[in-house]
Amino acid sequence: MEAHGPLSDEGLVQMLTPAGERVEDERFSSFAAHLDADDLRAMWRDMVLVRAFDTEATSLQRQGQLGLWVPCLGQEAAQIGSGHALRPSDYVFPSYREHGVAFTRGVDLPEILRLFRGLQHGAWDPAAHGFHLYTLVIGAHSLHATGYAMAMDRDGLVATGDADRDGAVICYFGDGATSQGDVNESFTFASVNRAPIVFFVQNNQFAISEPTTCQSTVPIAQRGDGFGIPSVRVDGNDVIASYAVSQWALRRARAGEGPVLVEAFTYRMGAHTTSDDPTRYRTKADEQYWAERDPIARLEAHLVSLGELSDDFADGVRAEAKELGRRTRETVRSWGKPPLAEMFQHVYAEPHATVEAERAWFERYEASFADAEARA
Ligand SMILES: Cc1ncc(C[n+]2csc(CCOP(=O)(O)OP(=O)(O)O)c2C)c(N)n1
Numbered sequence: 001m002e003a004h005g006p007l008s009d010e011g012l013v014q015m016l017t018p019a020g021e022r023v024e025d026e027r028f029s030s031f032a033a034h035l036d037a038d039d040l041r042a043m044w045r046d047m048v049l050v051r052a053f054d055t056e057a058t059s060l061q062r063q064g065q066l067g068l069w070v071p072c073l074g075q076e077a078a079q080i081g082s083g084h085a086l087r088p089s090d091y092v093f094p095s096y097r098e099h100g101v102a103f104t105r106g107v108d109l110p111e112i113l114r115l116f117r118g119l120q121h122g123a124w125d126p127a128a129h130g131f132h133l134y135t136l137v138i139g140a141h142s143l144h145a146t147g148y149a150m151a152m153d154r155d156g157l158v159a160t161g162d163a164d165r166d167g168a169v170i171c172y173f174g175d176g177a178t179s180q181g182d183v184n185e186s187f188t189f190a191s192v193n194r195a196p197i198v199f200f201v202q203n204n205q206f207a208i209s210e211p212t213t214c215q216s217t218v219p220i221a222q223r224g225d226g227f228g229i230p231s232v233r234v235d236g237n238d239v240i241a242s243y244a245v246s247q248w249a250l251r252r253a254r255a256g257e258g259p260v261l262v263e264a265f266t267y268r269m270g271a272h273t274t275s276d277d278p279t280r281y282r283t284k285a286d287e288q289y290w291a292e293r294d295p296i297a298r299l300e301a302h303l304v305s306l307g308e309l310s311d312d313f314a315d316g317v318r319a320e321a322k323e324l325g326r327r328t329r330e331t332v333r334s335w336g337k338p339p340l341a342e343m344f345q346h347v348y349a350e351p352h353a354t355v356e357a358e359r360a361w362f363e364r365y366e367a368s369f370a371d372a373e374a375r376a
Pocket of ligand 1: 138
């Protein structure tokens with residue numbers, strides 16, 4: 001690792017070393033002190049299940065069952081750690097890679113694939129899960145998230161006097177998104193309005209093929225300083241540290257103390273999407289370096305060293321992961337193609353004469369093929 005700049009590992013909050021040894025962080029350890037072996041096993045299980053789902057989705061795209069897939073491989077600790085720090089009173093704005101966070105919000109993972117099969121623009125009820133729909137327009141949702149957080153504040157849902165009722169917003173985006181105007185405007189609005197929002201940047205070191213070094217000369221977290229937003233860099237492959245820092249940031253936001261920028265320093269172990277070939281822009285040596293920092297192996301080593309990962313439990317989770325893969329496959333294959341006329345359904349909230357006329361024309365056009373087939 002270079003000593004300075006956006007890829008430096010200087011100043012990272014860490015509580016598990018890559019070998020799985022528990023280390024203390026003076027500032028943030030207390031936010032993870034209550035985690036017991038059951039909690040850690042639950043996080044390990046979630047990461048294993050999400051990875052199994054993610055791997056299955058990649059295969060389904062290769063088999064032609066999905067138009068595209070966006071893997072979260074390697075980013076499980078950042079997502080599961082922060083996701084476990086969330087409460088039902090919080091609201092999440094994801095970008096498009098946050099399958100791990102979706103899982104912690106109770107979204108049934110195979111449902112996510114409706115979007116990637118082109119069946120729906122979103123496949124879950126955001127209100128039911130406190131988890132907004134995915135946004136593919138880089139950084140655009142940071143503005144929505146900031147506005148939502150300001151509204152939560154004005155609606156009296158923040159700093160209520162009862163810490164159990166308080167809520168906050170967390171908004172996920174990548175290192176590349178921090179170069180977008182929208183994200184910088186969000187930082188300004190969030191800061192001056194003391195909005196209850198945590199900006200959670202997963203710095204996976206690439207914006208497609210563009211390395212973070214082309215986006216910034218300083219660690220991404222330092223961008224918060226100019227906006228007056230307290231910022232923290234955390235080891236995003238360390239699930240305990242990601243949890244602790246998120247707890248700190250969310251509690252602060254819920255208590256009305258304003259926004260926080262968390263930079264989770266991690267690595268995208270897979271391709272940007274299934275349309276991308278990362279061998280064109282990164283080396284085997286880099287991939288090997290990060291394979292040795294695998295977030296799941298790290299927690300696993302820790303649990304094993306504590307004698308807290310029995311074969312029975314681990315085998316049970318692996319069987320669950322296999323079953324999730326099978327269910328994902330069967331669910332996707334059962335969907336078939338949507339009726340094409342469905343595309344007219346959600347253009348406007350209310351019926352619209354032009355859309356209705358176009359739908360009627362389209363249905364006649366489709367029917368003309370059936371007539372032709374009948375005559376043949
Ligand atoms: C406004 C906008 N510009 C460009 C794109 C094309 N695009 C898709 S993903 C991506 C890179 C995003 O990188 P980053 O923010 O680091 O997130 P990551 O995909 O690495 O999680 C770009 C430029 C887009 N989707 N939206």
